[in-house]
Amino acid sequence: MTYYDADRETLDRGALRGIQDEKLCQLMAELPRNPFYRRKLEAAGVDPLSIRSGDQLPELPFTTKAELVESQKRHPPYGELLTYPISEYGYLHQTSGTSGSPLLWLDREEDWATWVRCWGHVFRGAGVGDDDVVFCAFSFGPYVAHWSALAGARAIGALGLPGSAMTSLQRLERIFEHRATVVVSTPTYALHLAEVAQDNGLDLASSAIRVTIHAGEPGASVPNVKRRIEEAWGARTFDHAGATEVGAWGFDCLADDQAIHLNELEFLFEVIDPDNGEEVEEGARGEVVITTLGRAGMPVVRYRTGDVVVRTNEPCSCGRRLSRIEGGILGRADDMLIVRGVNVYPSAIDNLIRSLPEIVEYQVEIRRERSLDDLSLQIEVLPGNPFEAVEQTLHEAFRSKLNIRVAIVEAEAGSLPRFELKARRFRRVGGAGSE
Numbered sequence: 001m002t003y004y005d006a007d008r009e010t011l012d013r014g015a016l017r018g019i020q021d022e023k024l025c026q027l028m029a030e031l032p033r034n035p036f037y038r039r040k041l042e043a044a045g046v047d048p049l050s051i052r053s054g055d056q057l058p059e060l061p062f063t064t065k066a067e068l069v070e071s072q073k074r075h076p077p078y079g080e081l082l083t084y085p086i087s088e089y090g091y092l093h094q095t096s097g098t099s100g101s102p103l104l105w106l107d108r109e110e111d112w113a114t115w116v117r118c119w120g121h122v123f124r125g126a127g128v129g130d131d132d133v134v135f136c137a138f139s140f141g142p143y144v145a146h147w148s149a150l151a152g153a154r155a156i157g158a159l160g161l162p163g164s165a166m167t168s169l170q171r172l173e174r175i176f177e178h179r180a181t182v183v184v185s186t187p188t189y190a191l192h193l194a195e196v197a198q199d200n201g202l203d204l205a206s207s208a209i210r211v212t213i214h215a216g217e218p219g220a221s222v223p224n225v226k227r228r229i230e231e232a233w234g235a236r237t238f239d240h241a242g243a244t245e246v247g248a249w250g251f252d253c254l255a256d257d258q259a260i261h262l263n264e265l266e267f268l269f270e271v272i273d274p275d276n277g278e279e280v281e282e283g284a285r286g287e288v289v290i291t292t293l294g295r296a297g298m299p300v301v302r303y304r305t306g307d308v309v310v311r312t313n314e315p316c317s318c319g320r321r322l323s324r325i326e327g328g329i330l331g332r333a334d335d336m337l338i339v340r341g342v343n344v345y346p347s348a349i350d351n352l353i354r355s356l357p358e359i360v361e362y363q364v365e366i367r368r369e370r371s372l373d374d375l376s377l378q379i380e381v382l383p384g385n386p387f388e389a390v391e392q393t394l395h396e397a398f399r400s401k402l403n404i405r406v407a408i409v410e411a412e413a414g415s416l417p418r419f420e421l422k423a424r425r426f427r428r429v430g431g432a433g434s435e
C-alpha cells in the first residue's frame with residue numbers, strides 16, 4: 001500500500017480523535033477574530049472557547065453556502081469571512097458557480113498547505129509516486145483544482161504538467177509526447193478526451209497513462225462511468241471529493257473499489273438528516289457536513305455541502321482507519337428527482353445510461369408539475385447503431401432498474417454539449433416550481 005502520511009493515516013480512531021480535537025481547539029481560538037463567525041456564534045449564544053472536542057459540534061450552528069454568498073454580496077469582495085488582515089493572504093480562488101453565485105476564497109501559506117497535503121493523499125492513495133508524470137487537464141483560471149492538483153503532484157515528488165489553455169487534441173499530443181502516466185480531469189472530460197482520441201486515430205490504451213484521477217463531479221464513483229473511463233484509457237480510475245470552500249476532502253485507495261476515504265486528518269465530518277439536522281446512524285444515507293481544521297484564514301464550521309453519502313467507520317483493508325463513504329458522493333440533497341412517485345438521484349440515471357456503450361452523450365430535461373418530475377432524455381448514438389434499438393434497450397433498463405418511464409429522443413451526432421469542467425446534463429425547464 002502507498003500512503004502519504006502512513007503513521008497518522010493508520011492511527012486507531014481514538015488517537016485520530018485526539019489529533020482532531022487539538023486542531024479544533026486551535027481553530028476555535030481563532031474564530032473570535034473572524035467577523036462572520038464572531039457574529040454568527042454570538043447570535044447562537046455559543047462561546048467558541050467552550051468547544052473542546054468534536055463531540056460538541058452539534059452545539060455550533062450550521063454554515064450554508066447561501067450565507068457565504070450573502071456575506072460576499074453585502075461586503076464585497078470577500079465578505080466578512082477573513083480571519084486576518086488581507087496582507088496575510090497570498091492565494092485567491094473562485095468556485096465554478098455551477099450551483100449559484102461564485103464564491104471567492106482566499107488562503108494564507110499555511111492554509112494552502114492543507115490543499116497540498118490533501119492532494120498528497122489523493123495521489124498516494126492512488127499509488128502515484130515520484131516516478132510519475134501527472135498531466136492536469138483543467139482550464140486555466142481561478143478554479144482551485146488545477147492549482148492544487150499540480151502543487152500536490154510536486155509535493156509527492158512527481159512531475160506536474162499543466163494542461164490548461166490547450167485544445168483537447170493538443171492535450172492528447174502532450175500526454176503522448178511527455179509519456180504522462182497520470183491524468184487528472186473531470187470524469188466527463190476524460191470521456192470526451194477518449195472520444196477526441198478515437199476521432200483522431202490515437203490509441204489511448206497504448207499511452208503511458210496508468211492512472212486517471214477525477215474531480216469536480218461524482219462520476220468516477222458511478223460504476224459504469226468508471227468502467228468506461230478505465231476501458232477507454234487502459235488505466236485504473238480513482239475518484240476524489242472536494243470543494244473550493246472546504247478542500248479536497250475525500251480520496252480513493254488501492255484496496256477499496258467501492259468507497260472513498262474521508263480525510264479526517266484535515267477535516268471533521270458529520271452525516272446528518274438534511275430535514276432535521278440530526279446526525280444519522282453509521283451506514284445510513286445523509287448529507288455530509290464538514291468543518292475545516294487547517295484553514296483558519298477562511299474557515300468553514302459545520303458547512304452544509306449538500307452532498308449525500310453513506311459513511312462507514314469499518315477499517316479498510318488498505319490499513320487506513322479513516323472513515324469511508326460507500327459509492328463516493330451519491331448525489332446532491334437538493335438534486336433528488338421524484339419521477340412518478342419514485343425517488344431517484346441523477347447519478348443513478350447517469351450510471352444506467354453509461355451502461356450502454358452505444359450512447360455517446362446525453363441531456364435530460366426535467367419538468368416539474370405538482371412536485372413530480374417528468375424526464376425527457378436526448379441521446380447521441382454511436383454511428384452504426386439504429387436509434388430505435390438503443391431506445392428500446394434504454395426504456396427496458398429504466399423500467400427494470402429504476403422503475404421509471406422517460407421520453408427518449410435522438411440528438412444529431414456531435415450536437416449535444418461536451419463539458420470540460422462540470423457537466424450540466426440535467427436541466428430543469430418550464431412547469432410549475434421550476435428554477
Ligand SMILES: [Zn+2]
Pocket residue numbers: 253254255256261316317318319320
Ligand atoms: Zn482504503
